[in-house]
Amino acid sequence: MLPLWVRRPLVRIAPEIRCTRCGRPLFRGWAFVSRGQVKVLGADDVLVRVDFDTTSRLGFRHVEMSHCIRERP
């Protein structure tokens, strides 16, 4: 794992990842391959759901609905 003094500034300048359901920003992050796995730097501090929304693109969404602005019954 990258030390905090490297991770924090990297995350600060990272692009925004947005919720695919409501469009609001979830976190700032970088995705890269490390030791055969895809690491998402910046995702640690937010609770998110992930799945493929195209055959090659991962989409992230809020887990907590009170953060996800959309119509509720």
Added chain:
Amino acid sequence: MTLLKVLVTHLGPVDVERNLEHLAALAPGPVLVCHGGRREDFDALSHPSRVFLEHPGLRGAAATHQSYDEALAAAWHDHLATDPALSGVLVLEFDQIPLRDDFETQLVELMDRHAIDFIGKDCVDRTNTNWWHRVRYRDDPELLAHLRELSVRDDPTTIYGCLGTGFAVRRAALEAMVAVTPPENVYNELYLPTLAHHLGFRVGSVDDLGPLYDHVRWAPPFAVEEALALQRDGVAVIHPFKTIAELDRLRLAVT
């Protein structure tokens, strides 16, 4: 639908009494006090329905191995099994505070309207999430074997999660859940809704259905002035609220 309130606390007798007075005013009905703190504080309680929780996880570090199996078993065996008038349980930690006297009615209405057997805060499928507890247990051989053995679902690896306070369980689901011998040391926020799901019961999230639990959160605690302002705005329930000595201010504002 009459729910047995299961009040989970570790506080001293004076604060437990404050919690009980508040519930009597804003969420009246039977209450089982489940005490996970010091034995001497439990012994000093006067409330007739009470049980001392022995599980060591309740006295460990926060959000690690807390278990409510004893509390739910006591609720079933000592109350629901012999009282058909009770429809289920509502588990409230000491710091989840109703602000209106229709909080419980609103919750029950959600359960009835959507035919939900186990309802909670953000009580959703957390299988494809980075939820820390799901990450902790995703490869746990004991938990996975346990779920494979009892699951009626197509995918026995599905993991649910919810906040450990404010969840309600219908009697049929509770009866089935307490009949299961749980694996050791599986964190309650993951285990309970996951178990309900795999036993075939309908698990739902309050937050998918409306704003009732919009001010129920993990942290930070609400201060009393903030709580009073939310109460004036019509908010029904908050969590966490730690200054139990000030509960009477919230009660006096509505009664």
